[in-house]
Amino acid sequence: MNTFREKGYTSESIRMLESEEGQLNAVFACFGSAAQHSYFFEDALGKFLLVYHKIFKKSLTLQDFENIETKIEQKTSGALLKELRKHVAIHDNTIEQCLDNALQKRNFLIHRFFRETEKFHTKKGRMEMLRELVGIEKELEKATRLIDGMRVALSKAKDKNIKANKRDSTSDSLFTISVNMPE
Numbered sequence: 001m002n003t004f005r006e007k008g009y010t011s012e013s014i015r016m017l018e019s020e021e022g023q024l025n026a027v028f029a030c031f032g033s034a035a036q037h038s039y040f041f042e043d044a045l046g047k048f049l050l051v052y053h054k055i056f057k058k059s060l061t062l063q064d065f066e067n068i069e070t071k072i073e074q075k076t077s078g079a080l081l082k083e084l085r086k087h088v089a090i091h092d093n094t095i096e097q098c099l100d101n102a103l104q105k106r107n108f109l110i111h112r113f114f115r116e117t118e119k120f121h122t123k124k125g126r127m128e129m130l131r132e133l134v135g136i137e138k139e140l141e142k143a144t145r146l147i148d149g150m151r152v153a154l155s156k157a158k159d160k161n162i163k164a165n166k167r168d169s170t171s172d173s174l175f176t177i178s179v180n181m182p183e
Helices: 002-006 011-016 020-056 062-073 077-087 093-111 117-121 123-160
Strands: 088-090 177-179
Touching (some): 011 020, 020 093, 077 088, 088 093, 093 123, 117 123
């Protein structure tokens, strides 16, 4: 239980975990929070693609932009990540693995998490579910921050008119990406 106190949970929150009802409520609350982070991940992918299209599509009318936006909104997280990879090469396997892992955990959360209903029947199982949900949320959060960072970097690079393959020597970059710039 120390980890709960370290995270700032109150003694009331910890007491809630003593009953089966409280544990189940916590599982459902954590699922909701993880699902919300799943949405943030998907939204970050979509925003990156919108910025990419806005920057690199030369003759983009408002109608074209709205059509792109509608198409992006209709795609799954996996399809969005696949499209992002058509336009961006990430030069760090750790980052690639993080994005793949986030997608895998997102899909597990949304499509299969509650199929393991036997875990509901024991305290140990419910606590395992809570740990799993917190881990999924952290993975999704990390991937979302990475995608958001790439979107911001892309926007700033365009604003500064940085040429391809020219790296800012004063940068504290954690990783690099290459962006396909259509002619």
